[in-house]
Amino acid sequence: MRISASQDTLHHALQNVMKAVSPHCLVPILSGIKLTAHAGGLSLSSSNTHMMIQYELSLEDGKLEILSTGSIVVPAAYLSEIVRKSPSEQVTLEVTEHLILTIRAGSSVYRLCGMDPLDFPGMPEANPSLRFAIPSPLLHKVIKQVVFAVSASEHRPVLTGVSCQLDKMGRFRFLATDGIRFASRTTELSVNARAGFTPITIPGKNLNELAKLLLGEQGTTEVALGESWAIFKTGNVMVYSALIEGTYPSVENFIPASPTTEVLVHAEDLIQAIERVTLLADKSHLLRFHTTGKRITLTARTAEIGDVSEELIMEHRTGADIDISFNGKYMRDILRSADSPRTTLKFTGRLSPIHIEPYNDAQTAYILTPIRTQ
């Protein structure tokens, strides 16, 4: 193979595929990027044990020239640093000897030892049971709204993922929970195969990487959900995510039916107040929240260090006063992810889950389990 490409185009492509490279993988070839020069352009592929990324650089925008076709796998970290530090606007990549890639950029000549492209894992077939298209900014927002709530512990692997389900109304729904907090986002999507779709669970860390790739994208993402893989195609890039096996817990009765207190707050005011008060919270980020009329008082303390109290005024309240304790950091994360200027907190007594809902947005719901205190 022999190709010539502009440095910025190649650098951008490499930045995208680097997200699926395993730098310290026991399988050496997975520390590499597969380059395939074909008549239509250059494919760059990376793979780890749970995610693959393929980036297509096409000839169309004139920033790439294919001088001869072929394929090689080269160490990802070295290739990406070499291109990043290239002094030249134009970089040529050429397989000059068996499994040797020669890179020329300015007055630098690098020769990288490559690996056999036949040993690189192939991209999986999706056999999708469901295909749909979603605006990329919406997919980005949906991921950001739920993915923070996945479990960080591998104790129950299925909870490290986001569950994708169809609800009774046939609408697509994304769920995440770590047992303490729960996030749910329902979307209106034109789904062409809603019958027979079994819920799937996508690893949270893959969705986080996908969200980074989607940031700032304005187009549409094509999604194909199969039995073992979910595939996302947006612009030049395709992301293949393995799915997590196992049955996701039922969440039908998570949301308390009849709250006894509802409090409407300016989300940013409450976020800022929580951040100040959790400065003096203990390791479990325990924060006490109690109301007196329209006044909210937040308090926290750390033994031997000190305590803090802060007051803010809510916008509206119905029901009785409430006195409840919860993890302040978790509540702040929920309010941030809700991404709404005003938010309603619904309480059903001091020991029942708190239901947090962006104002005028019944598509998004969060639950936070309170902390039982003396």
Added chain:
Amino acid sequence: MRISASQDTLHHALQNVMKAVSPHCLVPILSGIKLTAHAGGLSLSSSNTHMMIQYELSLEDGKLEILSTGSIVVPAAYLSEIVRKSPSEQVTLEVTEHLILTIRAGSSVYRLCGMDPLDFPGMPEANPSLRFAIPSPLLHKVIKQVVFAVSASEHRPVLTGVSCQLDKMGRFRFLATDGIRFASRTTELSVNARAGFTPITIPGKNLNELAKLLLGEQGTTEVALGESWAIFKTGNVMVYSALIEGTYPSVENFIPASPTTEVLVHAEDLIQAIERVTLLADKSHLLRFHTTGKRITLTARTAEIGDVSEELIMEHRTGADIDISFNGKYMRDILRSADSPRTTLKFTGRLSPIHIEPYNDAQTAYILTPIRTQ
């Protein structure tokens, strides 16, 4: 004590004194900041086992009000975060109970458990044998030019510091070496007690912190060098650095007397080339440098990964061609610290130390020991 101060003034003062706080010190009081409200203003002090910082907030600029005098020590990290996150332009600090500091900012009320200020170490007496003033930008530059060359190993503690000496001409000189590389900077200073001054060694890490405090300062720094302490006063802040005991090695014969080859280069070109070539250098950053007429060729290789060669043109050369190997990262650090557009490399054979000198600047000198290769 009871004081009221603007948030930005207090935040800036705390940022300065935080540099000498030991967050995980076995002596609890050293994790604190001592606040002393006196008739003229507020003193903030911090101390670790090798450095102390004192910051004076004066009443003069109207951003501070002393309502009653007194003193307390409070946990530095908490106080600094509380002030940083304060929503209010005005912050009040008040000792409300025995060893309790109440901080009011906006609608937040914090109560921090303090410690007895009598237990806090006092600032040392300098008993200086030498006092002088130096423009702060010059002191900043001098530190940056030499401090990178101190040893990172505690094996010979004296080499972790920068030696301050008077040379034969009575000029002040700063030296640092880790045995492989050596940096020397001589300054013209109006020194009022040059007779009887014994060289001292200031810890490199303290000078790094001092350099951060000096960054952007335009005034003058007053320096007092004593037997056990060096004191630097610039603007509102005083830095007390403990000295390292022990005799600094003699460096008189470090610089080879009669170079056989001299090469004049554009420093930035060589820095960039070294950075690209060391991408494929081994763990010792081994880089080969050889000349053919006015052409410099840099090469490096890592077993099983690949190799690289790069060429650049020097500006001027005298003497024979040279073929030598050295630590590329060390050479880059030297060229960066020299902070000069053009630099002369002087060689005395492939096994002798390389002498690096900024063009037209005999006050600054660097030595790098080459690596012996087959």
